[in-house]
Amino acid sequence: RTSTKQVFDNLHGNISLDPLACEFVDTEEFQRLRDLKQLGLTYLVYPGAVHTRFEHSLGVYWLAGEAMNNLRMYQGNELGIDRVDVQTVKLAGLLHDIGHGPFSHLFEHEFLPRVFPGSTWSHENMSALLLDSIVDKHEIDIEADHLKIVKEMILASSKFATTKSVKEKYFLYDIVANGQNGIDVDKFDYIGRDCRACGLGCNFQYWRLLQGMRVMGDEICYPAKDYLSIHKLFTTRADLHRTVYTHAKVKAVELMLVDALLEANEYLGIALHAQDPTDFWKLDDTIIKSIETAPNSELEKAKSIIQRIRRRELYKFCNQYSVPKENLEHFKDITAQDIVCSQKSSKVLLKEEDVAVSNVKIDLTRGKDNPLESIKFFKDFECDEKFPITDERVSHLLPAYNQDRIVRVYAKKPELVEAVSxxxxxxxxxMYGEKTQVHDTPRKKRIRFY
Ligand code: DTP
Incomplete structure (x- = not known):
């Protein structure tokens, strides 16, 4: 195959797909991404959030190409960037999310660990496995070394990070999934795309960072004058987490869908599909419809939960608790059992299956440190010195904490709200000898947002 293809993306405009990229895109495994919504179930609260991993992957492919072209233009000789490097990084961008399961994070972090406690499954690892399977099945003509590097790049920021076969050009591994400082084209794309889909303003301009990036001592650094753009990247991401991805109502729906998937798992073998890369492409967000329309009488319970979601008879939010900063370090997730065991009056005797708990974690970056501390800046393109930004310069911009832990508790039936609360x-x-409620008005008078 020799021809390129043009795809018009609503965020970046025209995206040119090279022939090798086209071979991957025109497979059932890649097309499956059209049936994975980028933000899982968030569209049930923000109706516009129906964009998919398909357009995001094309966007990351394009941005990876832009980043590489800029580096090649300004530092191409110095860094020894060749055509194969550019293509490898672009392919890693294109294929980095092919291993996501239905409803992405819900599948990986909420559903699978309940089926296989202690499971080490990750979407990055599945992307790498799936990549081998696609190349075999569709007989894609790609050199084994080239394929290996694409996989290494996809795994670069995950716990499965392996060796780095490209010696002396380690920065190549930081373009798509940056395990060093968290600034990568994956975030550039999804921050803009998610804000737009949800109708939120986006003050972060990725193109400033794309144009300003420079490799110094194998590390991607940014112009000191652009530190505000980097700050905006992390605060916009945190804002999206707080207001969109972990919205209390989104979490209620997620808790319900996990219950439905667990009920259906035995009959539909959902978790088993996730163990086999050749079978994995069959699994996507349409699993909800498959459950709803399945003839199996064993699926009645799963169906009734999904019907409750459709009819908006959601698990009822009771209350939430923000873990104080000093307790973050040793905080253990709260379980439904913890809540049930704390019941004192026995007007209604709660059972574990009456209560749902969501332990929300929001990190401004990976780990608890200020993300700006791990980024190196330079004064201008004539200077070869790199330095971190000084504390005084950013202190007035920082949020109080870089991590949030919020425990949200829900009653599965409306009549149990009082008892669960x-x-x-x-x-x-x-736990703490005091009631540290986020809401300080009495429960009955509180205004709730639905
Ligand atoms: P990051 O590096 O920012 O942590 P990532 O996990 O490496 O991101 P992904 O593409 O797998 O990258 O996840 C980011 C996308 O998924 C982004 O569009 C936001 C969305 N997302 C993240 N968490 C959730 C969630 N809990 N619910 C819904 N969508 C989510």
Whole structure:
């Protein structure tokens, strides 16, 4: 195959796909990304959030190409960037998300660990496995070394990071998934795309960073004058997490869908598909419809949960608790059992299956440190010195904490709201000797957002 293809993307405009990229795109495994919504179930609260991993992957492919072209233009000789490097990084961008399961993070972090406790499954690892399977099945003509590097790049920021076969050009591994400082073209794309889809303003301009990036001592550095753009990247991402991805109602729907998937798992073998890369492409967000329309009588329970989602009879939010900064380090996730065990009055005797708990974690970056501390800047293109930004310069911009832990508690039936809320308050008293509610108005008068 020799021809390129043009795709018009609503964020970046015209994207040119090279012939090798086209071979991957025109497979059922890649086309499956059209049936994976980028933000999982968030569209049930933000109706515009129906964009998919398909357009995001094309966007990351394009941005990876732009980053590489800029580096090649300004530092091409010095860094020894060749055509194969550019193509490898672009392919890693294109294929970095092919291993995501239905509803992405829900599948990986909420569903699979419940089926296989202690599971080490990750979408990055599945992307790498799937890549081998696509190349075999579709007989894609790509050199084994080339393929190996694409996989290494996809795994670069994950716990599965292996060797780096490209010696002396380690920065290539930081373009798509940056394990060093978290600034990568994956974020450039999804921050803009997610804000737009949800109708939120986006003040972060990725193109400033794309144009300003420079490799110094194998590390991607940015012009000191652009530190505000980097700050905006992390704060916009945190804002998206707080207001969109972890919205209390989104979490209620997620808790319900996990319950439905667990009920259906045995009959539909959902988790088993995730173990086999040749089978994995069959699994996508349409699993909801498959459950709803399945003839199996064993699926009645799963169906009724999905019907409740459709009819908006959601698990009822009772209350939430923000873990104080000093307790973050040793905080253990709260379980439904913890809540049930904290019940004192026995007007209604709660059971574990009456309660749902969401332990929300929001990190401004990986780890608890200020993300700006791990980024190196330079004064201008004539200077070869790199330095971190000084504390005084950013202190007034920083949020109080770089990490948030919020425990949200839900009653699965409306009539249990009072009992679950009471038990949760008892638990807080037991843990910290005080009730540290986020809402400070009495429960009955509180205004709730639905
Ligand atoms: P990061 O490096 O920012 O942590 P990542 O996990 O490496 O991102 P992904 O593409 O797998 O990259 O995840 C980011 C995308 O998924 C982004 O569009 C936001 C969305 N997302 C993240 N968490 C959630 C969530 N809990 N619910 C819904 N969408 C989410």
């Amino acid at each position: 009471e038990a949760f308050e008892n638990l807080q008293l037991r």
